[in-house]
Amino acid sequence: MITLLIFIIVGAFFIHQGNFSPIIPVAATKGAGPFLQHFGAAFTPIFYLFTGFSFIPIAARQMNNPEKNIPRVLIAVMVSVTILDCLMMFVAIGLVGSKLSTYSTPLASALGNGVGKWGYSFIIVGMLISIFGVAFSASFNAPSLIASLANEQKFLPAWVGKKNKHDAPWVGIIMTAILTGVFVTQSYLFLVSCTVLASFIQYVPSILAVIKFKHSNEFPNHGFKLPGKYTIPIIALIVSCYMVTNFTPVTLLVGVVVAAIGAVLYIFMDRDPAMEEMEKLHQEFLDKLRHNKIKF
Structure with a gap:
């Protein structure tokens, strides 16, 4: 900044x-x-x-x-x-x-x-400090997030969440190091495209959910009211779909491979009884919310 x-x-x-x-x-x-x-x-x-x-x-x-x-x-x-x-x-x-x-x-x-040259050097040093800060933070967060997906959310096999005697997620650290080693060989623009593709996968379901819930009024909004009703979500959806046309075939291939791996893991992964009970309670809470049985 x-x-x-x-x-x-x-x-x-x-x-x-x-x-x-x-x-x-x-x-x-x-x-x-x-x-x-x-x-x-x-x-x-x-x-x-x-x-x-x-x-x-x-x-x-x-x-x-x-x-x-x-x-x-x-x-x-x-x-x-x-x-x-x-x-x-x-x-x-x-x-x-x-x-x-x-x-x-x-x-x-x-x-x-x-x-002059000092201006060039100043920007380069500032950029390196910024990149180091992000990389240093991600080196701690990424393995923990991977372990959390396995241990708490049960979205990954249990062995992925294994930790050593110092409570460090060693499997997550190894997986993060391997992925980092693969992606560090790629160009900056390719990595940017991969990041934007991941955002696209995250944002589009959220946009569709906003449109659906706005239409059905399943989850009444008791706080911020979105102006324009459907206008902003529809524009966001069009812009998000336009982004897909700008991705290179290699970027799209990476997205397809990651999606395929995730689908295979989800299909063959054993469901945890505790997780199913939590989902049941969550659905009951949503039902009460839909019928205005919960007051804010």
Whole structure:
């Protein structure tokens, strides 16, 4: 965040107005096909900037009146990120113009072009610190999540959740290391596409659920009211489906393979009696909620 703010503030003094012409790249003005192709190529990496918002509701337990506050926080954060990223792109284009797409490190090269080598080095160092922070956090969270899926949710075989004498999920650590070793050999854009594909798989069922429950009124909303009724979910569904057209065959193949493995594990996995009892209680709670037998 600090790195981006410094980039925007410092870079704003070295913007050249001529770099904003043409507004639309020449290659994208040759028809609807080329325009959609170039727009789609940029859409997936931009959408990647908005992944991770689904983790905000995890903090609901620590919030006052989460039914109203969480949607407001989500909207506020997304608007803030949008403004910040728009300013970042505005400054970057103002610094180097159409040459921005030719750099492997666009922001660093843009600031370096404007202020000198120290600007390039500053962005690279800030980027490495950010990546290290995310990787360090994920190295702890990912194995624990894998073990939780096996031990608590019973979505994976029991042996996946095994831990050593120090209570560390050693099977999850090994699986995380193997997957990291495989994906670290791939390009940045491929990894971004995989992340966006995972978000697509997560978001589309949520969008469909919102439409269904809005129509059936199965779960009356006692907090935040979605404006526009079906408008926002339908737009979100169209945008999500459009994302699929921008994925490469390799990315789609990865998604199909992961889905197939998950389906096989689910079919042949033994059902835990305790988990079935929890699901039964959950269904009873939902039935009471549908018939307004629970007051908030």
